[in-house]
Amino acid sequence: MSRVTKAVAGASVGLMLAVPAAHAQHHSHPPAQQDHSLHRAKSGTRAAATQQQADSGANAQLEAARPANDRAGSASGADHSKMGHSEMDHSGMDHSKMGHSQVDQSTTDHSKMDHSKVGHSAMDHSGMGHHQADSSAAPSHPSIHDRPPPTGLPVPAPTDEDRAAAFPDVHGHTTHDQRVVHFVQFxxxxxxxxxxxxxxxxxxxxxxxxxxxxLWLRTEGEREDGETVSADIEVLYGRPVAxxxxxxxxxxxxxxxGGSxxxxxxxxxxxxxxxxxLQATAYIGQAGRTEARIEAEYETLLTNRLVxxxxxxxxxxxQDDEGRGVGSGLGTVEAGMRLRYEITRRFAPYVGVxxxxxxxxxxxxxxxxxHALEETRVVAGVRVWF
Known part of the structure; x- marks a missing residue:
């Protein structure tokens, strides 16, 4: 074989060996590239798991934010996360009594809504047309009219009619009836x-x-050492004037x-x-004698029975009247304080000065x-009425 022939044959064999080796090298992954692909696969798996946990957390927060009645209704009723509302028959469900009032249903397509993430307490189903599903197990929500009224409502200002009804003008003493009654008090x-x-x-x-x-009767007097030193009685007609x-x-x-x-x-x-x-009375007697008597009384309730x-x-x-022992002008002033205990309202013993x-x-x-001009004495007695 000539040198030319040997050279051509060697080149052909080398070319045939080189082509398969290059093809194998082109389709094989280096170790670094294989590790990178495996890392991306693991990252995708972790991202999917993280997204699933986030969705579960969001669902848990929405579930916690829903009222207890809605959660109870969801637990006892249908699972809306698996139900398409386009296939449900809500014709038997009265959504007008549900407290769903914050979602506009005019543009909401419930056939594409995931109800597992939506709180029904924020939705108004009164205008929805849901068909084909049996709603016998649907939760029953209380009517807003059955709930207790909210507190803190403003009280309307009283009107003139309200005041007139609460405080009628009695024009003095109101006549209750015309029965004849009586009262006696010492x-x-x-x-x-x-x-x-x-x-x-x-x-x-x-x-x-x-x-x-x-018809009024009034009397007062005193006795000392068995003798009456003063005594009088009044017979008066009385009528209310205010x-x-x-x-x-x-x-x-x-x-x-001084005698009678x-x-x-x-x-x-x-x-x-x-x-x-208060009692204020003026008197006109024989021979032009005049007199005035003013008496004021006040009671302090210390307890329900101690007064x-x-x-x-x-x-x-x-004017002067020597026979009665009185002179013109201011005659006498008497003051006293008496502490009584009302055993009953009709009978109350007392002590005083x-x-x-x-x-x-x-x-x-x-x-x-x-006679002495001034006297101070300790007294004891009773107050009675019947």
Missing amino acids: NRLEAWNDDGEAGQAWEGHAWVGTDHHK AWWDFVAGVRHDFQP QTFAAIGVMGLAPYKFE LQSLVEATLHG AWERAYGNTADLRREEG
Whole structure:
């Protein structure tokens, strides 16, 4: 074989060996490239798992945010995550009573909605047309009218009609009926012992009649060492003239001091502001004798049964009357405080202190007769009414 022939044959054999080797090298992956492909496959798997966990967490948050009634309804009813609403028959379900009020259903396609991620408490199904599904197991939501009313609603301002209904104008005393009733009370039935000298006193009133017309009886007096030193009785007609106030007119008869005397009487009695009981009466007697008597009384409720009564009484005279031991001007002022305990409302014993002082010409007449101008005594008694 010639040299040329040997050279051509060697080149052909080399070419045939080189082509398969190059083809094999072209289709094989180097180790680094194979590791990179495996890493991308593992990363895709982890990303899918992470996405699944995120979806599960979101579903759990939505489930926790849903009201308890919706979760109970979802547990007892259908699984909306697997139900296509395009195939459901909701014709038997009353969604008008469901509290779904935050989703606009006009543009919502429920056939493509994943209900496993949507809280039904935020949806209004009242306008949806759902067909072909049996809703007998659907949850029953309470009507909004069955729920308790919300608190904190503003109170409307009272109108003139509301005020008129709550506070009617009674125009004085309201007539309840025309029955004849009566009342008797002794405000003071008391005794004392001052330096061996015993004394007693009384003060009371009574009335009989209707709400508009009453006959009043009033009396007061004192006894010392078994003798009556002062006593009088009044017979008066009374009629209400304003709320809490009565006008009275009649006669007063004095037994002592100075013997029997009769006076015409006119005055008012009632409840003054701040709950002061007030009596103011003027008297006109024989020979132009005049007199005025003002009495104010206030009661302090210490407990439901323990009451402190404060009393002030003043007497004024128009002229001197030596037979009665009184002079013109301010005659006497009497004040007292009595603490009573109401065993019943009708019967209440008390203890107290009474003080009396003479002034002006009355004080001069007492001084001439040897009587004290001022007296203070401790008293005990009872207050009764029936």
